Amino acid sequence: xxxxxxxxxxxxxxxxxxxxxxxxxxxxxxxxIVCDNIDxxxxxxxxxxxxxxxxHQEIPDKxxxxxxxxxxxxxISFLKTPQEVLGVFxxxxxxxxxxxxxxxxxxxxxxxxxxxxxxxxxRIADWYGIENIICSLESAxxxxxxxxxxxxxxxxxxxxxxxxxxxxxxxxxxxxxxGTFLEGENIYKKELPQNGLIIMGxxxxxxxxxxxxxxxxxxxxxxxxxxRLTTESLNVAVATAIICSExxxxxx
Amino acid sequence: xxxxxxxxxxxxxxxxxxxxxxxxxxxxxxxxIVCDNIDxxxxxxxxxxxxxxxxHQEIPDKxxxxxxxxxxxxxISFLKTPQEVLGVFxxxxxxxxxxxxxxxxxxxxxxxxxxxxxxxxxRIADWYGIENIICSLESAxxxxxxxxxxxxxxxxxxxxxxxxxxxxxxxxxxxxxxGTFLEGENIYKKELPQNGLIIMGxxxxxxxxxxxxxxxxxxxxxxxxxxRLTTESLNVAVATAIICSExxxxxx
Numbered sequence: 001x002x003x004x005x006x007x008x009x010x011x012x013x014x015x016x017x018x019x020x021x022x023x024x025x026x027x028x029x030x031x032x033i034v035c036d037n038i039d040x041x042x043x044x045x046x047x048x049x050x051x052x053x054x055x056h057q058e059i060p061d062k063x064x065x066x067x068x069x070x071x072x073x074x075x076i077s078f079l080k081t082p083q084e085v086l087g088v089f090x091x092x093x094x095x096x097x098x099x100x101x102x103x104x105x106x107x108x109x110x111x112x113x114x115x116x117x118x119x120x121x122x123r124i125a126d127w128y129g130i131e132n133i134i135c136s137l138e139s140a141x142x143x144x145x146x147x148x149x150x151x152x153x154x155x156x157x158x159x160x161x162x163x164x165x166x167x168x169x170x171x172x173x174x175x176x177x178x179g180t181f182l183e184g185e186n187i188y189k190k191e192l193p194q195n196g197l198i199i200m201g202x203x204x205x206x207x208x209x210x211x212x213x214x215x216x217x218x219x220x221x222x223x224x225x226x227x228r229l230t231t232e233s234l235n236v237a238v239a240t241a242i243i244c245s246e247x248x249x250x251x252x
Numbered sequence: 253x254x255x256x257x258x259x260x261x262x263x264x265x266x267x268x269x270x271x272x273x274x275x276x277x278x279x280x281x282x283x284x285i286v287c288d289n290i291d292x293x294x295x296x297x298x299x300x301x302x303x304x305x306x307x308h309q310e311i312p313d314k315x316x317x318x319x320x321x322x323x324x325x326x327x328i329s330f331l332k333t334p335q336e337v338l339g340v341f342x343x344x345x346x347x348x349x350x351x352x353x354x355x356x357x358x359x360x361x362x363x364x365x366x367x368x369x370x371x372x373x374x375r376i377a378d379w380y381g382i383e384n385i386i387c388s389l390e391s392a393x394x395x396x397x398x399x400x401x402x403x404x405x406x407x408x409x410x411x412x413x414x415x416x417x418x419x420x421x422x423x424x425x426x427x428x429x430x431g432t433f434l435e436g437e438n439i440y441k442k443e444l445p446q447n448g449l450i451i452m453g454x455x456x457x458x459x460x461x462x463x464x465x466x467x468x469x470x471x472x473x474x475x476x477x478x479x480r481l482t483t484e485s486l487n488v489a490v491a492t493a494i495i496c497s498e499x500x501x502x503x504x
Contacts, residue, residue: 123486127473153484234375234376234379237490
């Protein structure tokens with residue numbers, strides 16, 4: 001395959017959700033993320049330096065390869081420091097299986113909008129064996145270059161679904177649905193199950209009133225010492241990490 | 253005070269550590285961070301719109317004020333969406349009191365370089381009542397605009413020290429010094445004290461060999477389920493959050 005000006009232009013357009021969805025593809029950069037994705041996703045083609053292909057003979061023959069100079073890669077890359085390899089992958093289509101969700105622990109994101117937070121939350125889910133993340137339609141798109149990079153390959157292992165949260169949560173009635181609120185119970189004192197939904201809210205606004213009405217168990221991560229008058233807060237990805245850690249810690 | 257071209261130029265230069273240290277000042281943006289800092293730091297002056305000053309009558313008279321238009325603020329701001337207020341503060345000089353450190357829980361950062369991670373870690377320390385962070389000299393500077401903003405005001409409450417870590421750790425002999433390693437003990441099974449040092453390593457390289465030699469207690473945050481073959485990892489700020497949560501959870 002030859003890297004034409006037209007292809008470079010098309011790949012550059014993949015920073016926009018509109019073009020990603022139109023073409024059904026996204027871009028991943030760097031050895032770790034490209035190699036993680038190859039194992040689990042459909043790879044359209046790989047663009048890399050001759051040097052990179054020489055030292056990665058394990059890339060299957062059936063994958064289309066395009067040799068490029070580092071200057072050509074720089075023209076496509078969204079990174080400050082471009083890597084020697086770029087992969088173009090098909091956007092996967094996952095079925096949201098409500099019956100299966102009911103038996104597992106999952107994360108629900110009510111409009112998390114920062115791409116860095118989104119990527120970090122996918123890594124946390126991956127670490128703690130949470131297979132599904134269900135996002136409101138207004139949440140950051142996981143196939144934007146920033147999320148793909150900050151997820152460090154976890155997008156290839158965690159299924160992220162976008163859906164109308166109210167419809168989804170209506171279907172989940174009867175499940176334990178957790179959210180953090182200032183008036184919630186101390187999470188450190190609470191016995192937590194191995195199935196349920198953990199709802200995390202928007203960076204500025206928290207969980208919306210409509211979504212909050214589905215919460216059956218209100219939790220709170222206490223600060224230390226608890227009687228301090230403070231104005232501090234936790235970043236949404238950090239709070240997600242602490243909550244997932246609490247859910248899993250009893251099961252080792 | 254009048255906002256001259258020269259002042260705008262000088263404030264713009266505060267994105268560089270060299271100029272911050274030369275002048276001994278740093279910039280904070282937005283109502284929450286400026287107001288948090290006013291309580292605990294020396295404020296040189298505040299630049300804000302007339303509208304902002306009108307609705308913030310609580311700002312003490314002794315603080316020098318400069319009325320500016322939003323377009324003037326945009327010229328100084330490091331944010332994509334500039335706020336109506338900017339504060340210029342003196343860089344605080346903290347004493348590193350080794351005897352006091354020995355009685356407390358503190359975080360040690362071995363060259364954390366990403367400003368976003370640094371800001372997030374300061375917020376975590378603030379949340380969990382960790383008063384001191386001791387950083388290697390190569391760590392990200394907490395008074396860079398990106399760290400100040402991502403710390404959400406926590407820079408005003410947590411003391412961050414920069415020092416030669418080997419000298420510092422030599423002086424801390426006899427303390428429990430914790431670090432995370434793949435071969436470490438499951439943190440969820442371990443009884444953790446309320447004083448000690450938690451060492452966190454560089455984003456790419458982890459804890460350096462020299463610093464690792466001072467670690468007395470090796471810990472590990474297990475993934476779930478534990479027998480999975482995965483290539484995942486946790487971001488350093490996320491790992492810090494989980495570790496701090498584990499240290500504090502027993503004391504509520």
